[in-house]
Amino acid sequence: MDTLSDVLAILRPQTFVSAGLDAGKEWAIQFPPHDGIKFNAILKGTCYLQVEGDENVYLLHAGDCFLLTSGRRFVMGSDLSIPTIHSDTIFSHAKDGIATCNGGGSCFLTGARFHFGDQSARLLFGQLPPVVYVPEKYDQAAVLRWGIERFTTEFRSERFGRRTILEHLAPIMLVQTLRIYMSSPGAKNTGWFAAVVHPNLGVVMQAIHSRPQEKWTVESLSELAYMSRSGFALKFRQVIGQSPLEYLTQWRMFMAAEYLKSTDQSISEIALAVGYESESSFSAAFKKVMGAAPRSYKGSAVK
Known part of the structure; x- marks a missing residue:
């Protein structure tokens, strides 16, 4: 990856x-x-x-x-x-x-x-x-x-x-x-680039980016990093400026936005592709991150 x-x-x-x-x-x-x-x-x-x-x-x-x-x-x-x-x-x-x-x-x-x-x-x-x-x-x-x-x-x-x-x-x-x-x-030191090259956080970044549909938890991500749950959560926030799950949600929404712009997949299909079984939960998360509901976002991207 x-x-x-x-x-x-x-x-x-x-x-x-x-x-x-x-x-x-x-x-x-x-x-x-x-x-x-x-x-x-x-x-x-x-x-x-x-x-x-x-x-x-x-x-x-x-x-x-x-x-x-x-x-x-x-x-x-x-x-x-x-x-x-x-x-x-x-x-x-x-x-x-x-x-x-x-x-x-x-x-x-x-x-x-x-x-x-x-x-x-x-x-x-x-x-x-x-x-x-x-x-x-x-x-x-x-x-x-x-x-x-x-x-x-x-x-x-x-x-x-x-x-x-x-x-x-x-x-x-x-x-x-x-x-x-x-x-x-x-x-x-800090930031997205620092996380990518970090010896422990780098593998977590790869996992989030390559498998966003998985049901990641802070505990499962900390195991990938070979760190304690609390130590991992603290280090991730110090480097990235977000919690692990906040970053995961952001990346999922960025991927969903790309799917909305470049594919004909339905919103429910895109929701599943980025780890959401509920279309309503996905739509709420998407609007919070991207500032627009999925249907509105797709409509503006097509214009």
Whole structure:
């Protein structure tokens, strides 16, 4: 069972290839808040990045990548102390998908935006830091660097099938970035990623994701984790921020939402598939988590 792939399959990210940026001389650009997450890769030169609410200032080099996960305003530039210009000033005049600042030539970056219209996005990205920074020097980033090279080649080309290639490469780069984050010290404290890589909780996460229809109890899940019932319940809440059964219910509803959107199964069939023998109990749980009754949710998804 691949827990990360399972969650990404439920999320079904939509890829929006953003314009590249070719900047020259001294520059600083203010970017507004944005929906979803942004993946970016520095292809040439260096620049600085600072995200609103994050005290860190990142010095980015060619080959570095980063995810912007919070939708906050951010500033990029060769010097963040100089007056900024709004991103619309140059991106409104982009040509062939590339915006130019001060004639370009010094720094080039490109990226993609992933927008998720479903509440389930918070499961994966809600507890990530505002910036997930992946330096080029990381040995484990080799696949990501390959993706950057291929992405760059396709981004600058006008070859047949360009859009299709970009739409498949961007999620690969996203997954590789998340893999790197999951193996970093910052991912091993709290949150969904911490639970997935935890030596005891990881097997529980796999069980919940792969067999949501089973009649799980805190006791049966604690046995999988080789922990006492009370110790497991406490550790799970400390890491995830929810009780085991709260998380189980949330995941069941996310799966049910996917079934409602992508299959012709009846509500009673979906209820059974996610562990509910009573359609009314399932409907009540679904509305509590997703904010709408199953029939209403399915109707809005079809439109």
